[in-house]
């Protein structure tokens with residue numbers, strides 16, 4: 001498949017069918033992740049595949065997860081652009097369910113040089129930037145095989161590290177529920193951006 005086709009095919013999916021993802025597709029995606037550029041050349045990334053329901057449940061208990069849209073929540077997004085508002089109101093009540101029921105759940109871990117809370121300049125975030133290159137490679141590889149995911153960014157990473165005995169010096173970048181798309185999966189249209197409005201040559 002052409003790279004451009006894979007890039008166009010990759011979309012965030014939060015509603016999954018229960019069909020199992022063959023392990024060779026997962027392995028290929030993780031190997032593709034490990035091909036990503038890395039600021040320190042060391043690719044200090046690890047992957048945890050969560051296969052136990054009790055661990056999934058524990059993950060959902062590390063932070064508050066809203067399960068239904070309330071008037072208050074709708075109000076909170078009332079001034080957002082329509083596409084962003086539609087996305088949040090679709091996504092927020094699905095967070096817990098996708099963690100509990102997606103066919104596969106991947107936790108991507110990285111080694112920060114500087115802790116995010118102590119970062120003072122963009123350079124200090126290079127490890128985080130690199131692990132996101134890895135994550136995009138994973139998502140593209142999955143999309144090539146018709147498998148899709150969603151990057152969930154957890155708030156309570158110390159709580160997650162405790163559940164999985166992740167070494168103290170490492171950090172959680174994202175949790176990625178993934179699988180084949182449900183037939184009713186809702187895909188919010190992507191925002192169309194005209195390159196001409198974003199490209200600045202020589203000066204702003």
Ligand SMILES: Cc1cc2nc3c(=O)[nH]c(=O)nc-3n(C[C@H](O)[C@H](O)[C@H](O)COP(=O)(O)O)c2cc1C
Pocket residue numbers: 010011012013014087091095150151152153154190
């Ligand atoms: C850094 C980052 C954080 C995100 N966090 C979440 C999240 O916590 N929960 C969620 O459902 N989606 C999350 N997303 C997915 C975005 O909502 C999604 O990428 C966006 O709506 C655009 O849709 P697309 O991926 O289909 O192009 C995140 C995406 C990125 C890049």
